[in-house]
Amino acid sequence: MFGKEYMLESLAAISKDIIEHEEYLNHLDNVIGDGDHGTNMARFARIILQDLPDLAESEEHLGEVLRHVGMRCITEIGGSAGPLFGKFYLQAGMIEIDNLDMEEANLVAAFEEGTMGVANIGKSSEGEKTMLDALFPAVRAMQQALEEGKGFTEILQAGAEAAEEGVEYTKTIQASKGRAAYIGVRSIGHQDPGATTVWLMLQSMYRVAVARRAECE
Ligand code: ADP
Ligand code: MG
Numbered sequence: 001m002f003g004k005e006y007m008l009e010s011l012a013a014i015s016k017d018i019i020e021h022e023e024y025l026n027h028l029d030n031v032i033g034d035g036d037h038g039t040n041m042a043r044f045a046r047i048i049l050q051d052l053p054d055l056a057e058s059e060e061h062l063g064e065v066l067r068h069v070g071m072r073c074i075t076e077i078g079g080s081a082g083p084l085f086g087k088f089y090l091q092a093g094m095i096e097i098d099n100l101d102m103e104e105a106n107l108v109a110a111f112e113e114g115t116m117g118v119a120n121i122g123k124s125s126e127g128e129k130t131m132l133d134a135l136f137p138a139v140r141a142m143q144q145a146l147e148e149g150k151g152f153t154e155i156l157q158a159g160a161e162a163a164e165e166g167v168e169y170t171k172t173i174q175a176s177k178g179r180a181a182y183i184g185v186r187s188i189g190h191q192d193p194g195a196t197t198v199w200l201m202l203q204s205m206y207r208v209a210v211a212r213r214a215e216c217e
Pocket of ligand 1: 192
């Protein structure tokens, strides 16, 4: 089980990690897209860091916090990543978590919902060299860890590892969605920036869970 403090701390960690990787994400996007993925995501991250103190003060429950993050992403961030990650958080926040704690099953359900949201709005599926190639494997790994009775930290670890493998997989395939699809076969050999962001997000969540293991398990 985890609470609002964990969620806000994870959002802070995710945001800082994205800002640290701004140039790297731009570089990845420069190779197969238009080079703005790091800029887009860092803008999102800076807005969230600004919002966090108010979210901490507010009475908003976990679902509302996720939906707030999603709305900020949709309304403030350019590129495809804004609406796509926005939809992820918005939809993740639609699950039944109208209180201040979240069970392991809620975490996995939120990731699953968010991922379905991205696939719906992006009209995309696995194997098209997008963020979904990190999200879907992460969801499956987290579901399996949940079924095996693993705790919060191990579920996130499984998700982060699967996302990393998903990022590696994106190097091997040709893009059929997003800007990278324009360069066709030349996209093969390069990793997808959006999938890389998903991996960074899960890694940050895992690291915070390890640091707060005593409260989270
Ligand atoms: P833009 O492509 O508009 O410049 P970004 O560079 O911020 O926006 O984001 C690019 C990322 O968005 C890609 O690396 C990919 O992961 C993701 N993406 C693009 N189109 C789709 C889609 N239809 N479905 C899922 N993810 C997508
Ligand atoms: Mg781009």
